[in-house]
Amino acid sequence: MFYAVKVKDHVRVPPAMFSNDLNEAVVKSVKEQFTGYIGKEIGIVIDVLDVVEVQDGIIIPGDGATYYETLFELLVYLPEQQEVLPGIIRDVAEFGAFISLGPIDGMVHVSQAMNDFVSATKEKTLQGKDTGRTLKVGDVCLARMVAISYKDRANPKFGLTMRQEGLGKDEWILQDLTGEGKPEKKPVKAKKKE
Helix, strand or coil: CEEEEEEEEEEEECHHHCCCCHHHHHHHHHHHHHCCCEECCCEEEEEEEEEEEEEEEEECCCCCCEEEEEEEEEEEECCCCCCEEEEEEEEEECCEEEEECCCCEEEEEHHHCCCCCEEECCCCEEEECCCCCEEECCCEEEEEEEEEECCCCCCCEEEEECCCCCCEEHHHHHHHHHCCCCCCCCCCCCCCCC
């Protein structure tokens, strides 16, 4: 989910910016400090929307910069468990597919790509054995967020699934809703007891 959040923090304005307008210098410093920040508590910072209030500044001896207590508003993306997200397949590997979800990438393991036995082909495609469904780079799909890890804050991990009804490629969803293009179920013959 995308959120607009207000944050209060001390913003460092270096001496090189002292000749700039105070609000301009603070906005530039806030953008440099927070754009791209990743944290479990607020998610991924997309942009600085506004600087709401700038208090009087203080100079720390030995630093030379001025620190201003500032209230500012950020646009953040905070992924949530069970959230359904649209995305585009960015890459396919033997173990799954990487999906671009806008500001983040997630990974769908082969076991979560579809309700079928899935194998990877040499052409970087995931293919279902029984359904014949394929997943390749550039495909648009819907996926559900099932795992979120900020263990490595510089590279958070997001696990996705497309096995549930209403998820997967757009054409799969349409096939599931209309029943068209679905493979026919083959009757299973019972073995005779001897």
